[in-house]
Amino acid sequence: MGVFTMGVFPSLVGSGTLDFSFKLAEAALAKGHTVNMWLSGNAVMMAKKGQRAFKDYSHLEKKMMELVGKGMAITVCEACAEARGYHKEDTPEGMKRASMDWYLAKTFKSDRVLHIGGE
C-alpha cells in the first residue's frame, strides 16, 4: 500500500475534473492506499459551505465528507480561497486550509503524485 497525493487546480462547478478527482481518490482509498488531496486555484470552491445542490451541477460536498471520514487528508489553498471571498468560517468541517508549502511537503512523503494542472 502506498501514499498517493493529488493536486487539483482547474476545477469548478460544472467541470468534470473535480468529479474525476474525487472518484479516483475514492478508488485509491478502497484499495487501501493513503490519499492526500490539495485543492488550489479554482478548485478551492470545495471550501465553500452552503453550495446549493442542483441536478445540473455535480454536488460533491457529501462525497468529500465521506472521503474525509475514510481518512483522506484534504486541504485547500488559503490565499486562493481568501481571494475568492471564502473565509475560515466558510470551510466545511474536516477540511483544512494551509499555504502551498503543505502540498509540496506532502509530495515529499508520497509514493505517487498526480498533479492536475491545465486550464
Add this chain to the structure above:
Amino acid sequence: MGVFTMGVFPSLVGSGTLDFSFKLAEAALAKGHTVNMWLSGNAVMMAKKGQRAFKDYSHLEKKMMELVGKGMAITVCEACAEARGYHKEDTPEGMKRASMDWYLAKTFKSDRVLHIGGE
C-alpha cells in the same frame, strides 16, 4: 448613442476576461453609450462580497461599483451564484440577481451584444 449589452461567462479570479469586460464597459460608458452587463457561469464570482485583494489577482469590486455609479446595469445569474454558495446576502450593493431571461430580454433592447463565451 446606443445600447450595448455584454454577457460575460468564463471569467474567474486570475483570468483576464473579467478585466477585459470591465475596461470595455468603462470605455463604452465614457463615450455615452448605455451599458448592460450579465455575469453568468463562473463570472458570478463578482457577486461575492468580501473578496480579499491581493496584488496577484485583479480585484474588480471597486471598479464595478464605480461603473454602477456611472449607470451601468449589472446583473448576475441567480442559479449560477447559488450553486457556488453565493447567497443573496453576499451580493454587493447596486448589483442585481436575476434568472437568465433578464439577459435575453436585454439583448432584445440592445443595438449591440458582445457575448463572451468559451472556456
Add this chain to the structure above:
Amino acid sequence: MGALKLCFVVQRPPYKSENPRLALTHSISSQTAEIHLEDGETVVPTLIFVGDGVLNATKNQQAMKLYGVTSTESHIKNGLLIDMPIWVCKEDMERLGLKEDQMIADAEDMGADLKTKFVSFAEIQKEIEACPHLLFF
C-alpha cells in the same frame, strides 16, 4: 412588437466546463423572457451545434447514472419539448465519424413533436446572417 431571433452556437464538446450547458439553459430561458418585455415582444432562439460542439448531441449519455449530473442529452430533449429549433451540423458529424443513429434525433419519449435538424454549414451560415445578435459558446 416583433420577435428577436437569437443564434446560440455551441462549438465545443460537453462536460469539460459549464459552457454547453449554459447555452442550453440560456436558450431555454427565452420562454420566460417575455416577463421583462412588452406585449407582443418575443425572443426566438435557434440552438446550433457546430464543430466539436456536435458531440453534445450524442445519445445514451450516462452522466446522471455515473456522476449524478444532468446529461447534455436531457437538456437537448428539454429544448425539443419546448419547440426550440435544434440544429446539428452534418459536415462535422461526418468529419468526426458520427452516424445519425448515434445522435439525439427526437424527444418522443418525453412527448416532444419537434425533431433535431441535421443541417449543412451553409444553412447555419444563413441562420447566423438572419440573427441580429449571436451568442457563441
Add this chain to the structure above:
Amino acid sequence: MGALKLCFVVQRPPYKSENPRLALTHSISSQTAEIHLEDGETVVPTLIFVGDGVLNATKNQQAMKLYGVTSTESHIKNGLLIDMPIWVCKEDMERLGLKEDQMIADAEDMGADLKTKFVSFAEIQKEIEACPHLLFF
C-alpha cells in the same frame, strides 16, 4: 533526510488563467516546505517554461501598470531572487521567433545572482527524468 527534486513545467501562455501564476507561487513556496518536514529534508524545485509557456518569460510586461496585477515577469524575478533554477526552452523561443534580448535574462535590478537558463528540450527531458514527481501546468 535528503532533498526531493520537483519539476514545475509551464506549457501555456500567461494571463488567460491563473495556471502559470500558480506554478510560480507553488514553486516559490518550496522555500517554506521545511516547516512541515523533518530536519534535513528539503524540496528542490526547477521551474521550466516549455512550448507556448516560454511566453511567460518575455520582459517589459506591463500588467501592473495597465491592469493593476502582478506580472508573470515579476514572479519569475522573485524566483531568481530566491535562487530557484528557471529554465526556458530554446527551441520554442526560436519556433515562436523570440530573441534572447526579449526575454527575462536575470533579476539584477532586484539583487539576484542567478540568471535564467536557456536550454534545449533534451536538457529538459533529462531534468524530468531526474525528478521523482512532475507538476505540469
Add this chain to the structure above:
Amino acid sequence: MKLAVFLSDLRRTEDTYDRLKADKLGVILVENGVYHAVLKEGGKDSPILSKAGANFYVLSDDLETRGFTAAQVNSKVKVVSYGDIVDLIMNDYEKTAWL
C-alpha cells in the same frame, strides 16, 4: 453581414473562424489572441492573418501586458485602444462573435 470577430487565445479549439463568412469582417485580437499579431511561428505570419478581406485589430493594453509593443505588430494589423473597440462594435460592425 458586417461581423466583428473576437479572438482571445493563441491556440484555438474551434474551427468556426475558418468557416464563417461575412461581407465585412473585422478580427479583433484581445487577451492571448494578441500573440497572432506579433509572433512569427516558424518564421511565418499567424494563419489567422490570412483570412481574405478581413480587417485586423489588436488591443494595445493586452500587447503591452505581455511585453510587446506596437513596433512589433504585423503590418496587416492596426493597434487599437479600448475606446476604438467600442467604436468598432457600435459604428463599424453590426454584430459580434467571440469565438
Add this chain to the structure above:
Amino acid sequence: MKLAVFLSDLRRTEDTYDRLKADKLGVILVENGVYHAVLKEGGKDSPILSKAGANFYVLSDDLETRGFTAAQVNSKVKVVSYGDIVDLIMNDYEKTAWL
C-alpha cells in the same frame, strides 16, 4: 523512466505529449480525452494513438457519460475503471504527467 500521461481534452493546446520520451509510457484518456479512443476524424485514428511503444487506456465512466461504449473503442486502447487507473499509477508506472 516509467511515465503515465493523462490526456483530458479533445483539442490539445500543448505539444509536450509529442516530445516527451519514456522507457515505458502509458497514456490514460479521461474526461474529453476519451474521444481520442472512439472518434475517427476524417476516417483516421486520432494522432494521439500513433505514439510509438505506448500503452493506451480509456476510462469507461467517461466514455459512457458521453454516449459511447466499450464496443466502439479503438482496438489499440484498453478500457479501464477508476480502480484500474489507481493500479496503473501505484504499480505500473513511477510518475505521472497531466498534460
